[in-house]
Amino acid sequence: MKTRCDWHIHSRHSTGCGDKQATLELIVEQARAAGLRSFGVTDHLHTKFCEPHLLACRAEYDAMSDKEGFHFGIEVSVLREYDHQQEEPRSKTAEPCDDWADKKLVLRLPRQLLEQLRPEYIIGAAHWSLGAPFQRDAIIRSYHRQNMFLATHSQVDIVAHPWWWGGGGVGQWQNADGNYHTLPWLDDFSVIPKSMHDEFAAAAIEHSTAIEINAKGLLLNPRYPESFRRQYLEYLADLKAAGVRFSIASDSHYPGYDGSLLCRIEAYLDQLGLREEDIWQPGERKKEVPVE
Numbered sequence: 001m002k003t004r005c006d007w008h009i010h011s012r013h014s015t016g017c018g019d020k021q022a023t024l025e026l027i028v029e030q031a032r033a034a035g036l037r038s039f040g041v042t043d044h045l046h047t048k049f050c051e052p053h054l055l056a057c058r059a060e061y062d063a064m065s066d067k068e069g070f071h072f073g074i075e076v077s078v079l080r081e082y083d084h085q086q087e088e089p090r091s092k093t094a095e096p097c098d099d100w101a102d103k104k105l106v107l108r109l110p111r112q113l114l115e116q117l118r119p120e121y122i123i124g125a126a127h128w129s130l131g132a133p134f135q136r137d138a139i140i141r142s143y144h145r146q147n148m149f150l151a152t153h154s155q156v157d158i159v160a161h162p163w164w165w166g167g168g169g170v171g172q173w174q175n176a177d178g179n180y181h182t183l184p185w186l187d188d189f190s191v192i193p194k195s196m197h198d199e200f201a202a203a204a205i206e207h208s209t210a211i212e213i214n215a216k217g218l219l220l221n222p223r224y225p226e227s228f229r230r231q232y233l234e235y236l237a238d239l240k241a242a243g244v245r246f247s248i249a250s251d252s253h254y255p256g257y258d259g260s261l262l263c264r265i266e267a268y269l270d271q272l273g274l275r276e277e278d279i280w281q282p283g284e285r286k287k288e289v290p291v292e
């Protein structure tokens, strides 16, 4: 399937990971050249630290004269309650704590900020281990808990890159060559109980939350082993069989827009039997969104 949409793109306003040359104009120009018809920018909203950058992104978006097919979204991160006020860009994840599983999970989405940003859609992701000890079972439980929190959240339209692993915030289980080939699930994705996938799919369907198929971070991640890719595709096939709605995402962090990412997953989308009508669109945005 040749995809015509992309709901996860980073601009220069994603602090720490966005490319400084990625203006919105350049993203739009290159995304259109790559054949996209509808797509959205989704810069990070981790903590308070990100807010001025997102406001600058919104101002740049508002000033554009040609926004045909181009939408404004944000990518929020799951945090522990006490983390979201901090001025640091990321959650303090390095220190595992015994009561991690009892800590309340939150997203930083203050009403005033949302009124200023007016996002057309919100994608949410687990980016950190959030205090879980670096042991396989605990990390699996933490990430499942975060994915369930997102799937059932009234303001989250799309759960971004489920089971992406980037070292839990501290590069845990990263080899000297930069790869992640072992724990927590990259050596064998079947260590995650099937019951967790079933519970996640059911929650996403019940709450009308789409689940993302992510090119750069998951299917094309050069730091992951080939065996993981095969198992992850089986996981996506099971989600499809369960009836979930998918969102397509390049997760481009590029000086402009990297049009090669979605091209390179077309064969995988065909393998899953996906059609254009199976893909989430902004018109499906959750209605009556309560603002905290």
Ligand SMILES: [Zn+2]
Pocket (backbone or CB within 6 Å): 075, 125, 127, 160, 161
């Ligand atoms: Zn992400």
Ligand SMILES: [Zn+2]
Pocket (backbone or CB within 6 Å): 008, 010, 075, 251
């Ligand atoms: Zn992202």
